[in-house]
Amino acid sequence: MTLHLTRQGATLRLRQGRLLLEEEGREVAGFPARQVRSVALWGNVRLSTPALVFLLRQGVPVFFYSLEGFLHGVAGAYPDPHPAHLRAQFAAEGLPLARAFVVGKLRSALALLERHRLPEAGGVVEALARAEGASELERLRGAEGEGSRVYFQGLARLLGPYGFGGRTRRPPRDPVNAALSYGYALLLGRVLVAVRLAGLHPEVGFLHAEGRRSPALALDLMEEFRVPVVDQVVLSAFRRGLLTPSHAEVREGGVYLNEEGRRRLIQLFEERLLEGVSHPLGFRKPLGETIEVQAQRLKAALLGRGRYTPFYLWR
Amino acid sequence: MRELYLVIAYDTPDDRRRARLAKLLKGFGERRQYSVFEARLTREQWAHLKGKLEALVNKEEDVLAVYFLPPEAVGRTWRIGHEGLKRLEDPDFV
Numbered sequence: 001m002t003l004h005l006t007r008q009g010a011t012l013r014l015r016q017g018r019l020l021l022e023e024e025g026r027e028v029a030g031f032p033a034r035q036v037r038s039v040a041l042w043g044n045v046r047l048s049t050p051a052l053v054f055l056l057r058q059g060v061p062v063f064f065y066s067l068e069g070f071l072h073g074v075a076g077a078y079p080d081p082h083p084a085h086l087r088a089q090f091a092a093e094g095l096p097l098a099r100a101f102v103v104g105k106l107r108s109a110l111a112l113l114e115r116h117r118l119p120e121a122g123g124v125v126e127a128l129a130r131a132e133g134a135s136e137l138e139r140l141r142g143a144e145g146e147g148s149r150v151y152f153q154g155l156a157r158l159l160g161p162y163g164f165g166g167r168t169r170r171p172p173r174d175p176v177n178a179a180l181s182y183g184y185a186l187l188l189g190r191v192l193v194a195v196r197l198a199g200l201h202p203e204v205g206f207l208h209a210e211g212r213r214s215p216a217l218a219l220d221l222m223e224e225f226r227v228p229v230v231d232q233v234v235l236s237a238f239r240r241g242l243l244t245p246s247h248a249e250v251r252e253g254g255v256y257l258n259e260e261g262r263r264r265l266i267q268l269f270e271e272r273l274l275e276g277v278s279h280p281l282g283f284r285k286p287l288g289e290t291i292e293v294q295a296q297r298l299k300a301a302l303l304g305r306g307r308y309t310p311f312y313l314w315r
Numbered sequence: 316m317r318e319l320y321l322v323i324a325y326d327t328p329d330d331r332r333r334a335r336l337a338k339l340l341k342g343f344g345e346r347r348q349y350s351v352f353e354a355r356l357t358r359e360q361w362a363h364l365k366g367k368l369e370a371l372v373n374k375e376e377d378v379l380a381v382y383f384l385p386p387e388a389v390g391r392t393w394r395i396g397h398e399g400l401k402r403l404e405d406p407d408f409v
Contacts, residue, residue: 002406017342021409029409034343034360270406
């Protein structure tokens with residue numbers, strides 16, 4: 001199970017094989033420690049050292065998020081990447097991999113638009129063709145940017161009633177963008193852990209710029225999962241009324257999800273990761289596991305074992 | 316990582332051992348009935364638990380069995396009852 005701890009000021013402790021959440025010395029919840037597969041701490045939730053050490057030893061990642069959905073970092077006792085793998089990562093030819101990430105993303109975007117019979121699909125097809133034929137990184141990034149812009153225009157037709165007119169970030173300016181930003185932060189945490197588990201260096205990327213010590217490789221791999229994980233969850237949440245503009249609030253010049261909104265989105269996000277999806281290569285796995293599979297396949301490709309095939313929605 | 320899905324059921328006439336078994340198992344799985352636990356464990360965790368159970372169970376007086384469920388069977392598990400019966404993989408919010 002994934003534990004999401006949002007109770008401000010509470011402390012997670014380890015006692016007799018159980019993880020207990022305490023508030024002012026009172027136990028408010030308890031879990032069998034060995035059932036826990038990941039822990040997300042939201043805002044000011046404390047963790048005792050024995051609990052942290054237990055989680056590190058069990059290989060359970062601990063995510064530190066702000067209440068606004070910023071991923072401060074992940075604690076995990078991962079071995080550093082193997083030097084030979086690190087060299088392979090540096091020596092790899094970046095363009096084919098960068099193209100795979102963009103193509104994966106745009107194919108999923110196209111599948112989503114087609115599912116809703118939106119006319120913007122044509123624009124995404126064009127961007128996809130340009131991405132597939134791009135011989136330079138700059139052109140590839142251009143095709144990606146154009147494809148995403150058209151894709152969000154398409155989504156705006158469905159999400160317009162909830163105030164969405166296109167993607168805005170840093171800060172998000174409407175409830176749908178608030179949910180998207182929050183969802184991408186959740187997703188980044190998962191992809192970052194998958195990259196570390198695969199023994200790759202998260203900052204050595206191919207599509208994203210490496211400046212400002214951003215986790216470029218995690219951001220690269222995340223491209224193929226934005227649409228199937230986050231966009232799809234946010235789209236259906238608003239359309240089914242599970243998220244509404246009342247779940248967001250204006251704060252510090254932007255629009256952010258409130259407590260109930262965060263809770264609902266996290267729940268839907270976790271449910272989505274447990275759903276089975278068909279990989280383009282034919283096998284079927286829960287979406288959450290597919291993220292780890294893709295990180296492993298990426299490593300194999302970097303080591304010269306096979307070609308990298310991105311994940312995308314295809315039926 | 317392939318995980319093991321197991322159901323543990325036990326019975327013992329000794330109050331002290333019963334309490335110690337429950338205390339041990341509460342760190343590994345969810346209690347489903349008084350002496351029935353359900354757990355999803357890695358191979359290492361199962362090896363660790365097995366060692367502890369071997370040391371704790373009295374082979375003359377007690378019975379304890381661990382049933383391993385294949386993934387298809389886990390997917391087909393039917394549950395009815397209050398929310399304490401939620402699936403082990405479901406996320407928790409506090």
